[in-house]
Amino acid sequence: MLEASELILNADNSIYHLNLLPEDLSDTIIIVGDQNRVAQVSKHFDIIEVKKEKREFITHTGRLKGKRLTVLSTGIGTDNIDIVLNELDALANIDFDSRKIKKEFKQLKIVRIGTSGAVQKDIPVDSYVLSDYALGFDGVLHFYENEGLCDDEFSKAFVEHTNWSNKKPWPYLVKCDETLRERLRSNRIRYGVTGTNSGFYGPQGRKLRLNLQDDTLNDKITSFKYKDLKITNLEMESSAIYGLSKLLGHQAVSLNCIIANRVLGEFSENPRKTINGLIKYTLDKLTE
Ligand SMILES: O=P(O)(O)O[C@H]1O[C@H](CO)[C@@H](O)[C@H]1O
Numbered sequence: 001m002l003e004a005s006e007l008i009l010n011a012d013n014s015i016y017h018l019n020l021l022p023e024d025l026s027d028t029i030i031i032v033g034d035q036n037r038v039a040q041v042s043k044h045f046d047i048i049e050v051k052k053e054k055r056e057f058i059t060h061t062g063r064l065k066g067k068r069l070t071v072l073s074t075g076i077g078t079d080n081i082d083i084v085l086n087e088l089d090a091l092a093n094i095d096f097d098s099r100k101i102k103k104e105f106k107q108l109k110i111v112r113i114g115t116s117g118a119v120q121k122d123i124p125v126d127s128y129v130l131s132d133y134a135l136g137f138d139g140v141l142h143f144y145e146n147e148g149l150c151d152d153e154f155s156k157a158f159v160e161h162t163n164w165s166n167k168k169p170w171p172y173l174v175k176c177d178e179t180l181r182e183r184l185r186s187n188r189i190r191y192g193v194t195g196t197n198s199g200f201y202g203p204q205g206r207k208l209r210l211n212l213q214d215d216t217l218n219d220k221i222t223s224f225k226y227k228d229l230k231i232t233n234l235e236m237e238s239s240a241i242y243g244l245s246k247l248l249g250h251q252a253v254s255l256n257c258i259i260a261n262r263v264l265g266e267f268s269e270n271p272r273k274t275i276n277g278l279i280k281y282t283l284d285k286l287t288e
């Protein structure tokens with residue numbers, strides 16, 4: 001039995017941070033960083049059945065072309081993803097009355113629709129990248145037993161190429177779910193390796209007033225190659241989404257809207273329009 005301090009439920013039996021009851025959730029879930037993006041997704045639904053929120057976690061569940069879908073905001077960062085993935089899984093796979101893990105496992109499909117900055121010249125702003133792999137610079141996965149999940153040879157080559165400081169977490173590489181990737185695939189999408197950072201400024205090599213530990217890190221990220229893989233873009237959630245989904249047995253894919261090109265110093269002139277394009281694309285694919 002899970003103690004009150006471990007599986008934390010609110011007075012109405014909803015899960016602590018997400019404020020959701022098991023029946024509020026569909027098994028296909030779109031996660032977005034920005035709270036305002038939830039309505040940008042759910043405005044396309046034919047009907048919205050559930051609207052709940054707490055802190056940065058806003059959830060709408062509804063139906064589109066007969067398919068039940070949930071869209072949920074995570075806020076920024078892998079620390080929030082640790083909360084969201086664990087609570088989504090609890091909603092699906094733990095009985096809140098008995099506080100025991102259910103005998104029958106329910107698999108969730110999780111699709112991130114997020115913004116991101118490209119680190120390759122040939123990935124233009126306003127394009128879309130599906131993360132075939134996520135490379136985590138954040139360290140969240142190291143707190144879980146994860147033997148055999150990550151490609152350590154890739155990480156070793158990356159650490160050597162970048163002269164990665166041993167004061168930073170060991171970068172971990174996790175693959176997307178191939179079945180869900182197949183479902184979301186098309187020639188409108190590029191594919192790549194997404195670096196997940198623990199911050200937007202220093203950790204992504206942005207220098208405003210503070211000096212960086214390694215001024216050349218982004219150049220080394222751009223020039224890094226392992227077999228036929230190159231790092232394509234940077235954002236702040238995908239590695240923990242992939243890592244925790246794999247450990248929990250769920251399918252996950254991260255779709256990135258490229259709003260910045262860090263090599264060319266460019267930023268999208270209309271990010272909202274580009275994000276809306278990716279939202280429509282994803283909804284079409286999920287309801288095909
Ligand atoms: O647009 P979202 O989904 O928030 O994703 C990206 O944008 C945020 C930073 O501006 C980070 O969360 C990053 O991953």
Ligand SMILES: O=c1cc[nH]c(=O)[nH]1
Binds near residue numbers: 235
């Ligand atoms: O450069 C960018 C753009 C969006 N989100 C990020 O995390 N980085």
